Amino acid sequence: MPPPPRPAPDLYPTPPPPEPSVYDWQHDEGFRPGPAQPQPAEVRLGDQWAPIVVDTPVQQFDPRPPTGLSYRPDTICDGWSTDMLDLRLASVRGYQHRYDGRPREDDAAAAWDRDSGTVLFAVADGVSDARQPHIGSQLACRTAVDEMSAQVRAGHCGVTDWTKVLSMVHWQLRAQAGRLLGRPQEAEVEETADLLATTLVAGAATPTAEGVAVGLLWVGDSGIWQIKHDHLYPMKGGKQAGADGLVSSAVRPLPYVPAEPGRFDFVLEPGTTLLVGTDGFGDPVGDGRGPVGRLFATRLREPVPPLGFAHLLDFSRETFDDDRTLVALWPRTPGMGGRR
Amino acid sequence: MMESNRGHLLPIYVLADESGSMSANIDDLNDGLRSLHQALLGEPMAAAKVRFSVLGFSDDVVERVRLVDLRSAGEFPRLTTRGMTSYRAAFEDLITRIPADVGSLKAEGYQVHRPAVFFFSDGLPNRGEDWQDAHRRLTDRSVTLGAPNIIACGIVEADAQTINAVATQPEFGFIVNEGVDVGAAIAKFCASLTKSVIASGRSLASSSPQLVVDKPEGFTVAIDVI
Numbered sequence: 001m002p003p004p005p006r007p008a009p010d011l012y013p014t015p016p017p018p019e020p021s022v023y024d025w026q027h028d029e030g031f032r033p034g035p036a037q038p039q040p041a042e043v044r045l046g047d048q049w050a051p052i053v054v055d056t057p058v059q060q061f062d063p064r065p066p067t068g069l070s071y072r073p074d075t076i077c078d079g080w081s082t083d084m085l086d087l088r089l090a091s092v093r094g095y096q097h098r099y100d101g102r103p104r105e106d107d108a109a110a111a112w113d114r115d116s117g118t119v120l121f122a123v124a125d126g127v128s129d130a131r132q133p134h135i136g137s138q139l140a141c142r143t144a145v146d147e148m149s150a151q152v153r154a155g156h157c158g159v160t161d162w163t164k165v166l167s168m169v170h171w172q173l174r175a176q177a178g179r180l181l182g183r184p185q186e187a188e189v190e191e192t193a194d195l196l197a198t199t200l201v202a203g204a205a206t207p208t209a210e211g212v213a214v215g216l217l218w219v220g221d222s223g224i225w226q227i228k229h230d231h232l233y234p235m236k237g238g239k240q241a242g243a244d245g246l247v248s249s250a251v252r253p254l255p256y257v258p259a260e261p262g263r264f265d266f267v268l269e270p271g272t273t274l275l276v277g278t279d280g281f282g283d284p285v286g287d288g289r290g291p292v293g294r295l296f297a298t299r300l301r302e303p304v305p306p307l308g309f310a311h312l313l314d315f316s317r318e319t320f321d322d323d324r325t326l327v328a329l330w331p332r333t334p335g336m337g338g339r340r
Numbered sequence: 341m342m343e344s345n346r347g348h349l350l351p352i353y354v355l356a357d358e359s360g361s362m363s364a365n366i367d368d369l370n371d372g373l374r375s376l377h378q379a380l381l382g383e384p385m386a387a388a389k390v391r392f393s394v395l396g397f398s399d400d401v402v403e404r405v406r407l408v409d410l411r412s413a414g415e416f417p418r419l420t421t422r423g424m425t426s427y428r429a430a431f432e433d434l435i436t437r438i439p440a441d442v443g444s445l446k447a448e449g450y451q452v453h454r455p456a457v458f459f460f461s462d463g464l465p466n467r468g469e470d471w472q473d474a475h476r477r478l479t480d481r482s483v484t485l486g487a488p489n490i491i492a493c494g495i496v497e498a499d500a501q502t503i504n505a506v507a508t509q510p511e512f513g514f515i516v517n518e519g520v521d522v523g524a525a526i527a528k529f530c531a532s533l534t535k536s537v538i539a540s541g542r543s544l545a546s547s548s549p550q551l552v553v554d555k556p557e558g559f560t561v562a563i564d565v566i
Contacts, residue, residue, distance in 0.1 A: 055346070059384045096385050244485050246442070247348060247451040283451075286345030319347030319389050 049311060054284075054291050057316040064101030066093070072103040072134055075314070079306030082112055084207040085119050086303040086330040090310035094280055095321035105133040106278050106323035109141035113152045118206040120148045120159075123325045125222055125278040127197035127253050132180065136173060136196030140254060143172040144202035158206040162217045165202055166257050173198075173255045189255050197253040201237065201276050205329055211267040212331045214274060218262040220251045223282040227273035232288035232297040236264045239279060273300050274329040280322035281313065292317065303330050346449035350456065351391050351407065351441055353434065353488070357461035358396040359425040365462060365495060370418045380410045387411050391445065393437075397430035398423030407441055425461065427471035427506070431478045438478075439485035455488040459506055462496040472505070479508050 023031050051057070066072050077090040093104035105126035112119050122141040126133025147168040148159045159165065177187035177195045187195070199220025206213045216224055216236070223238030241247050252258065268274055275281075275296070284292040292315070299312050313324050356369060373394065380387040387410045394404040396419045404417045438455055445452050465471050481487040494503035494515040507513030 059388075099385055241451075244481060244487075245446065245452075246454050246486060283348065284345065286343075286451075290343040290345050292345075317347075319349070321385050 051314050051316040052295070052312065054295060054315050054317040056318040058095045058318055058321055061099055063093070063098035066097070066103035067101055068103050068134070074098070074104060075310050076108070077306045077310035078110065079303070079309065080112075081303075081332065082117055082119060084117055084212060084332055085205055086332060087119055087121070088303060088306055088309040088328045089121070089326070090306070090313045091123075091325040092310060092314045092323065094323040095316070097323060099321075103134045104323050105137060106280060106325040107134070107137040107141045108325050108327060109145045110327065111145050111149050113149060116152055116157060116206060118152045118158060118204055119329065120145050120152065120202075120204050121276065121327045121329075122148075122200060122202040123222055123276055123278055123327055124201075125199040125220065125280070125323065125325070127199070127251070130193065130197040131195050133196065133198060135176065135180075136198035136254075139172055139176055139196065140169050140198045140200045141202075143169045144200060148202060148204050152204065152206075158213060159204045159215055162215070162261075162263060165217060166219070166254075166261060169200060170255045170257050177255075192255045193253070196255070199251060199253050199278065203276055203327075205268065205274070208267075211269065212329075214266055214268050214329075216262075216264045216276070219256075219258060220253050221282070222276070222278045224264065225275040225277070225282075225285065225288065227275065227297050227300055228269070228271070230297055230301065232275070232285065232293040234282075234285075234288060237262055238282045268329065268331050270331050270333075272331070275300070275326060276328075277326040278322075278324065280320075280324035281326050283322065284315075284317055284320040292320075300328055303328075343449040345451055348389060348451045348453065349391050349445055350389055350453045351393070351438070351445065351486075353438075353455065353457045354392075354394045355430055355434070355457055355459045356394070356396050356419050357398070357425060358402070358419055358421050359398045359423060359462075360421050361425075361496070362462050363421045366419055366421050369460060370416075373416050373419075377410055377413065377416060384411055391441075393441070394419075395430070395433065395437075396420070397426065397433070399426050400429050401433040407445070424466050425464070426469060427461075427465035428469050428474045430459075431471060431474035434488070435474065435478050435484055438488060442486035452486070455486050457488045457490045459490055459492040461492070461494060461498055461503070461506075464499050464502060475506065 063074065066074075074093045075090065077088075079088040081087070087110055089108050089110050091104060091106045091108045097104060105128060106124065107126070108121070108123045110119065110121040122144040124137035124140040126137035130136060144165055147165045151159050151161060151164070171186065173196050174186035174189065174192045177192040178185055180195055181187055181191065199222045201216060201218040201222045201224065203214060203216040218224070218237045221237065221239050223234060224236045226233050226235050239247060285296065286293065288297070295315065296312070304312070309328070313326050354373065358366070362369075380390070390410065391407040392410050392413075393406050393408070394416060396402045396404055404419065405413070434457065442452050442455070477483050479487050479490065488508075489512065490506055490508045491512040492503045492506040492514065494500065494513075496516070498515060500515050503515055504510065504513040
């Protein structure tokens with residue numbers, strides 16, 4: 001049985017409502033925004049990424065662009081994992097340098113030797129009184145890591161000649177100073193210090209049957225800390241108060257090579273975190289028992305995303321406005337993806 | 341337990357001669373200090389690292405301001421002229437004041453850098469007064485906790501040799517050049533002092549902190565004119 005007849009369709013059907021159009025900046029008058037879609041609760045990135053405040057914050061301001069001929073980013077961060085170690089690295093421009101429009105004078109570098117599994121790293125703090133401290137710190141870090149890498153590749157084990165590491169940094173700084181001065185030969189030590197003076201901590205972490213063997217070398221007041229049992233402890237380096245209890249940051253930086261640079265070897269135990277940083281981190285951390293020490297001890301028990309690591313390092317606390325640079329290492333159980 | 345590293349501070353003392361012979365210049369000095377205050381309000385991060393004291397001396401010492409955070413300070417009390425010129429009283433005061441201030445700041449949990457004293461005087465100390473022994477004890481780091489760096493500024497007819505002896509380093513002693521307008525010279529020294537305070541506050545965070553003292557316009561380093 002045929003279906004009953006239906007009304008005829010409209011001769012001039014009502015057109016469907018127009019689709020929301022794609023915005024065309026050249027035809028702004030014809031733009032039809034679609035109906036408002038339900039939005040998740042608003043997340044303000046400005047709030048989410050505001051500096052972590054400890055006690056009284058540094059006064060808020062908009063950072064000035066750094067002066068200088070070459071590009072120098074405000075912040076760098078990095079992070080990766082080997083079979084035996086997780087590494088995080090960050091270097092952030094200090095609040096005073098952001099305020100003054102000066103470049104970040106700290107720097108850091110890291111590398112990995114595939115055959116031995118050795119992780120190599122360096123942090124450096126260019127001395128503000130030098131004329132190009134950011135070049136000095138960058139050159140010191142990269143030279144130290146390159147030389148340590150070469151030694152590890154040559155011997156398939158850890159760094160064997162720390163004196164040579166310092167020597168290479170010393171001569172690279174002098175050669176660079178010579179280039180900056182437009183000379184065909186290396187600059188004198190005093191001239192180099194005037195241009196490129198920098199502190200340095202360089203280190204190598206080599207997996208062994210006994211655990212991760214760490215070797216460290218330092219010149220100046222950058223330091224080494226460890227997080228263990230939920231506490232952050234200074235291990236080596238850093239600033240020392242004078243006999244009268246007054247603090248002084250006076251330092252004999254590279255290219256001056258001390259007769260006995262700081263050296264330290266130890267085995268990094270499972271469940272601990274190794275921290276290597278400049279005084280911009282070391283000063284606010286102090287003996288590790290204050291709120292900054294507790295902040296890092298709590299947040300860095302385990303590896304964090306590299307961006308989160310840099311954000312943590314950029315905390316705000318009044319009078320602590322120097323550049324900050326930090327490398328963190330966490331030992332892992334063997335095998336990629338293995339748990340700590 | 342009190343935290344041991346709430347921040348790093350530099351105590352700065354302005355030690356100003358209020359003796360009667362300063363009457364022609366005291367207003368210039370007050371104006372200079374007011375400009376210093378205003379300039380530091382525009383440098384909040386440098387100001388945060390400084391605690392400022394203003395002391396007037398003549399026969400004794402009158403504390404005008406003590407360890408103030410300039411960001412929250414109101415108007416400075418004005419220096420006023422009175423009495424004679426006892427350098428000994430001034431230095432004896434600092435011998436007890438500075439260790440107490442350093443101890444007080446450390447007890448509040450701050451790390452303290454070596455204090456700086458900016459010394460203004462228009463003339464010679466009281467005749468026959470032995471101020472050198474007090475000065476030696478004040479600046480002997482094995483005797484006085486926080487023995488300060490002293491930057492000495494001689495104005496009007498100050499004796500260059502005396503100003504140089506008060507300064508703890510030859511480059512820290514300054515004398516107004518002959519023929520220079522004293523009011524303008526004090527204003528310039530205060531501007532230089534401002535730069536110094538700001539730069540010193542900043543250099544605390546660097547790896548090479550030092551008291552930054554630029555030679556002010558219209559002044560000669562005292563050792564040059566002896």
